[in-house]
Amino acid sequence: MKMKDIDDALALLLDKLEAWGRHLVLMLPNIFVALIILVLTFIIARFIRGWIDKLTARFSHSKALNNLISTILYIAMVMVGFFFALQMLNLDKVVVSLLAGVGIIGLALGFAFQDIAANFISGVIIAIQRPFGVGDMIETNDYFGTIERITLRTIDVRQVTGELVRLPNKMVFENPTTNFSINGVRRIDLDVGISYGEDLERVQRVVIDALQEVKNRVKTRDIEVMYHEFGDSSINFKARFWITYSRQVDYVSAKSDAIIRIKKTFDANDILIPFPIRTLDFGIKGGEKLNEQLQSLNLSIKNGQQLRGSDNS
Incomplete structure (x- = not known):
């Protein structure tokens, strides 16, 4: 079978x-x-x-x-x-x-993998729109530096202090991003204060002359000196001028050069940059002199010491 x-x-x-x-x-x-x-x-x-x-x-x-x-x-x-x-x-x-x-x-x-997909789609949109490129100086998500690499998933940013930050494309796409390199120029706004006793129009002319040869300055754009407030101990103004910009060192060196030139010019023209003034209140009554108040204070201290000595005896 x-x-x-x-x-x-x-x-x-x-x-x-x-x-x-x-x-x-x-x-x-x-x-x-x-x-x-x-x-x-x-x-x-x-x-x-x-x-x-x-x-x-x-x-x-x-x-x-x-x-x-x-x-x-x-x-x-x-x-x-x-x-x-x-x-x-x-x-x-x-x-x-x-x-x-x-x-x-x-x-x-x-x-x-929805997060990966979101980063991927964001990378595709960024690649199409091209708001920035490799080598551009950008600021986004509290990071400031130069773009070293762009992929369809991440953007590598080298900070000015040397650290490499790898940002997901979704973060960059959904948050504000400032591209400092897109125009090739950047404006420097320098805050300066002068004494109340200075001739303001004369100071304007002196500062404009001092900034003519600043490093990397765009000479086709005018230098602007604009007063904007009465400070505690000075009249404050902004010196504004444009520079060619590709790296952060261009901005930092031009600003430093401008400060040096303004200080030298002020010294040569006897223009005063005042120190901050602080008034100390000792509780002085109106009409009384400071030395009288001090004498009264010393007398009170002596009386107090004598009373303590008599109590101890």
Whole structure:
């Protein structure tokens, strides 16, 4: 009985193999066509990818974005060719199952990696808009420095103190960002105070003359000296001028040079920069002299000491 069961199983297996063999022979033309479709798909996709790389390079200088676009189109064309090949093999149900699986997997990954996706999308938008580039001096999220690298996920900022900060694109995209390098120039506002006894118009002329040869100054723009307040011990003004700007050292050195020039000019023209004045209140009554108050205070101290001595005796 057992031998008969084994023989039946073997016979069934041989029939199955024979049927698969006949089906394979019948499918050989379709398999050959499917292979041709796949080969042509890869060749055409590679050719189109190279053409897209050249085309996008004309409109975008972001290598990461250009590579992303060409890679997405390349994968899309390969997938289309792959689905056509499966249809030639009468595997339509497999195609539907694959599409459904891809949709479910994509949805799950979207929820699991939503922060990464947000950074990625922000990086794509930044690459398209190009609000800044490598080498620009920016300030964002309380960080100030030079951009060293821009990817589709992060932006590397080298702070002026040397630290490297890697900022997610989402943070930069959603928060205010100041680009100091975009125009190539920057204005310096220098606060200065002078004595109340000075001739204000004369001071204006002296300061403007002193700042003519400041380092990196843009000479096509006028120097402005504007008074803006009466201070506690001085009349305060702002000296404003423009400089060429590519690095933070340009700004710092020009500001330092301006301070040196103004101080030397004030010394040469006997213009006083007053020290802050503070008035100390000793509780002096109106009409009484300070020395009288001090004498009264000393007398009170002596009387107090004498009373303590008599109590002790």
